[in-house]
Amino acid sequence: MNIKNICCIGAGYVGGPTMAVIAKQCPNIKVTIVDINEARIAAWNSVNFDDLPVFEPGLADIVKETRGKNLFFSTDVDKAIDEAEMIFISVNTPTKTYGKGKGMAADLKYIELCARQIAKVAKQNKIVVEKSTLPVRTASAIKSILDETGNGVQFQILSNPEFLAEGTAVQDLLMPDRVLIGGDTSTKEGEIAVQSLVNIYSEWIPKKQILTTNVWSSELSKLTANAFLAQRVSSINAMSEICEKTGADVREVSKAIGMDSRIGSKFLNASVGFGGSCFQKDILNLVYIAKSYGLNEVADYWEQVIIMNEHQKNRFSDNIVSTLYNTVSGKKITFLGWAFKKDTNDTRESSAIKIADNLLSEQAKISVYDPKVTPSQIYSDIDYLGTRAYEDNKALLTVSKDAYEACNESHAIAILTEWDEFKNYDWNRIYKNMQKPAFIFDGRGILDKNTIESIGFTYYKIGSGN
Ligand SMILES: NC(=O)c1ccc[n+]([C@@H]2O[C@H](COP(=O)([O-])OP(=O)(O)OC[C@H]3O[C@@H](n4cnc5c(N)ncnc54)[C@H](O)[C@@H]3O)[C@@H](O)[C@H]2O)c1
Numbered sequence: 166m167n168i169k170n171i172c173c174i175g176a177g178y179v180g181g182p183t184m185a186v187i188a189k190q191c192p193n194i195k196v197t198i199v200d201i202n203e204a205r206i207a208a209w210n211s212v213n214f215d216d217l218p219v220f221e222p223g224l225a226d227i228v229k230e231t232r233g234k235n236l237f238f239s240t241d242v243d244k245a246i247d248e249a250e251m252i253f254i255s256v257n258t259p260t261k262t263y264g265k266g267k268g269m270a271a272d273l274k275y276i277e278l279c280a281r282q283i284a285k286v287a288k289q290n291k292i293v294v295e296k297s298t299l300p301v302r303t304a305s306a307i308k309s310i311l312d313e314t315g316n317g318v319q320f321q322i323l324s325n326p327e328f329l330a331e332g333t334a335v336q337d338l339l340m341p342d343r344v345l346i347g348g349d350t351s352t353k354e355g356e357i358a359v360q361s362l363v364n365i366y367s368e369w370i371p372k373k374q375i376l377t378t379n380v381w382s383s384e385l386s387k388l389t390a391n392a393f394l395a396q397r398v399s400s401i402n403a404m405s406e407i408c409e410k411t412g413a414d415v416r417e418v419s420k421a422i423g424m425d426s427r428i429g430s431k432f433l434n435a436s437v438g439f440g441g442s443c444f445q446k447d448i449l450n451l452v453y454i455a456k457s458y459g460l461n462e463v464a465d466y467w468e469q470v471i472i473m474n475e476h477q478k479n480r481f482s483d484n485i486v487s488t489l490y491n492t493v494s495g496k497k498i499t500f501l502g503w504a505f506k507k508d509t510n511d512t513r514e515s516s517a518i519k520i521a522d523n524l525l526s527e528q529a530k531i532s533v534y535d536p537k538v539t540p541s542q543i544y545s546d547i548d549y550l551g552t553r554a555y556e557d558n559k560a561l562l563t564v565s566k567d568a569y570e571a572c573n574e575s576h577a578i579a580i581l582t583e584w585d586e587f588k589n590y591d592w593n594r595i596y597k598n599m600q601k602p603a604f605i606f607d608g609r610g611i612l613d614k615n616t617i618e619s620i621g622f623t624y625y626k627i628g629s630g631n
C-alpha cells in the first residue's frame with residue numbers, strides 16, 4: 166500500500182524534524198503535523214526561519230524547502246486525523262509526577278488522549294504509528310482504546326521508535342544507523358501496514374537498515390538503546406572520578422579502551438553528567454517496568470546509572486565550592502553553556518540546572534551565557550525546581566547575551582556545554598577581566614590545559630588527575 170497522506174500528532178523535537186525529513190524525501194506524500202500548542206504551531210509557521218521552535222543544524226533549510234508544498238503545520242487535529250491514512254503519535258511521554266509510579270513510570274495520558282481522539286474522528290481504516298518512546302506493551306492499550314471506542318473501523322498499530330539525537334537530528338534522520346518497525350505480521354492487514362511504513366523509509370534508506378520485529382521487541386529496544394547509551398556515560402563518568410584521584414586522564418583511558426573494537430569509541434566522553442529529555446526518563450521507566458515484574462535486581466542495576474549521574478553533577482558543584490576556599494557566597498560564577506549538549510536550544514534535564522541550583526543554595530551569584538537558550542527558558546528551568554522564591558532566583562542569577570560580559574569580574578568559570586565557540590574565545594582577555602585567582606572548571610574537557618594554565622588560570626578539567 167502506498168501512503169499518500171500522513172499526519173503526525175505532536176510538533177516537538179521529534180515530530181517536527183522527523184516529519185520534515187519524510188516530507189523532503191517523499192515529495193508525493195502530504196505530511197501534516199498537528200499540535201494543541203498554538204504558539205508552537207505558529208512558530209513552525211513563522212515567516213522568519215530563525216524563529217522555528219526547534220533549533221537543529223540543517224532543519225530550517227528543509228522546512229523552507231517543503232513547508233506549504235507537502236509539509237503543513239496546523240492546530241486542526243481532527244481534520245488531519247480524518248484525512249490521513251497513517252497517523253504518527255509523537256507526543257511527550259514524561260515521567261509521572263503524581264499517583265502510582267510517581268517519579269518513575271512514563272505518564273501516558275497524552276498518548277491515551279491521542280488514541281481516544283483518533284478513535285472518535287476516524288471514519289476509515291487507519292495505520293497508527295507509535296513514534297513516542299513507550300513502555301513495552303503500550304501498543305495493546307492503544308489498540309484496546311481504538312477498537313473499543315472507535316466507529317468500527319480497523320486500526321493497525323505499529324511501533325516505530327525514533328533514535329535521533331538532538332543537535333544532529335537532521336543527519337540522524339537522513340542517514341540513520343537503522344530504522345526499527347514493530348508490527349503484527351501474523352495477519353495480512355498487519356503485514357500490509359508494516360510494508361507501508363517500510364515503503365516510506367525505503368525512499369532514502371537502504372532496505373537492509375530497515376529492521377522489522379514484533380511490536381514488543383520494538384518498544385523494548387528503544388528503552389534498551391537509551392539505557393545502554395546512558396550506562397556508557399555513567400561508566401566513563403565513574404572512571405573520571407578515579408582518574409582525578411590517581412593521576413590518570415580519562416580522555417587517555419577513553420581512547421585506550423575505545424580502540425578495542427568490542428567496546429568502540431563512541432559515547433565515552435566524561436562530562437558533568439548526561440542530560441536531555443530521554444535518558445533519565447527512559448531508564449526510570451525501565452526500572453519501573455522491572456520492578457512491576459518483581460525483577461528487583463534488574464531494577465537496581467539500571468537505577469545505578471541514574472544514581473551515578475546525580476553524583477557526577479553534585480561532585481562538580483561541590484568541587485567548585487571547596488576549591489573556592491569553601492565558600493562561594495556572594496562570588497560571581499559564570500556558566501558557559503546551559504543547553505544539555507551543543508547545537509541544540511533544548512535544556513530539558515540539563516546538568517547545568519542542578520549545578521546552578523546547588524551553587525545558588527550556597528549563595529553564589531551566577532551569570533549564564535548560552536548561544537541558543539533564551540533568558541526566559543533559563544529562569545523557568547531554575548524556578549521549576551522550586552528550591553527558592555522566584556525573586557531570589559532573579560536576584561542571584563543573571564543571563565548575558567555576550568560571553569565576555571558574562572565573565573567580567575567573575576571568580577570562576579564553569580563550562581557546562583561543549584559549544585564549539587568556547588574553544589576559540591580570547592581567553593587572555595577573559596583572564597584580565599576576572600577576579601584573581603581566576604578559576605576555570607571545565608566540565609566538558611574542551612580547553613587545552615597548557616594554554617589555559619600559561620595564561621594564569623587555575624584550571625580543573627573533569628577526569629584529569631594532573
Ligand atoms: N527529544 C528527542 O530527542 C527524542 C528522541 C527520540 C524519541 N523521543 C520521544 O519522542 C516523544 C516526543 O518527544 P519530544 O521531545 O518531541 O517532545 P516535545 O515535548 O518536544 O513535543 C511533544 C508535543 O506533543 C504535543 N501534544 C501533547 N499532547 C497532544 C495532543 N493530545 N494532541 C496534540 N498535540 C499534543 C505537545 O504540545 C508538544 O508540542 C517522547 O516520547 C520522547 O521520549 C524524543
Ligand SMILES: O=c1ccn([C@@H]2O[C@H](COP(=O)(O)OP(=O)(O)O[C@H]3O[C@H](CO)[C@@H](O)[C@H](O)[C@H]3O)[C@@H](O)[C@H]2O)c(=O)[nH]1
Nearest residue numbers: 327328329330331398432433434436439440441443505506
Ligand atoms: O560521551 C558522551 C555522550 C553523551 N553525553 C551526554 O549525554 C546526554 C545525551 O546526549 P545524546 O545521546 O547525544 O543526545 P540525546 O538527544 O539525548 O539523544 C539520546 O536520546 C534520544 C531520545 O530518546 C535518542 O533518540 C538518542 O538515540 C540518544 O542518543 C547529553 O547531555 C550529552 O552531553 C556525555 O556526557 N558523554
